[in-house]
Amino acid sequence: MTDKDDGVFDMGAAENADLVRRGYEAFNAGNLAALGELFAEDAVWYAAGSGPLSGKKQGRVAVLAYFGELGARSQGSFQATVQDIVGGENHTVGIQQSHAENNGKTLDVATAIAFVLRDGKVVEGREFFEDTARADEFWA
Template identity: 35%
Template structure:
């Protein structure tokens, strides 16, 4: 059975993120995309617009000195413009390390990502790591 086009879009996004190809990643998003990051740390909040979202992703690499790795575990589509993904993040930042499961809930319109809601298995651990 063929993969749903929305799931394939998200897999392409993960692949581009993994190689640092921000141009390819940006091409998968609408200009007004929003990425919502939970918690109370310097990265938390609503990153609005393609440039702001790509800036967030570049900052993740900078803050972790390029150590961040994201291992995609699952992608699920509802066939109505929503996709959920689950992954494990591993990264080092200064003298801290993190290995944590996260999920993203995507809204897709016209074959482009318009909204990304991020969830984590431990908000306090993420806040400590990024603060």
């Protein structure tokens, strides 16, 4: 971490990647309490596509409710298998394989999430799916 003149601490690329990795671990364990600790209160999440779960989620409570809905709609089967985490000073990218099952349907798509971190918290997440239409159909 570095201390800028304004007293705000910036985390480096390695620390940002570690925070995102801890987030994936909490998500896949279904530990929304631990996951919530990693998000800023005013965090924003952009869920890809045009399906029923798509769109902007404003605030930590809304983001966690969205994650809970992913679990509920997949009977707890949704997993984000990390392929790689690329840490940067301003953005950290999680590259994952998203897998879920629901009512005989299977979702298995490559996904990337661009995270913006500030003061040791996730302040923004943007999802990018290899096949957004397939993901929309699965969650419908």
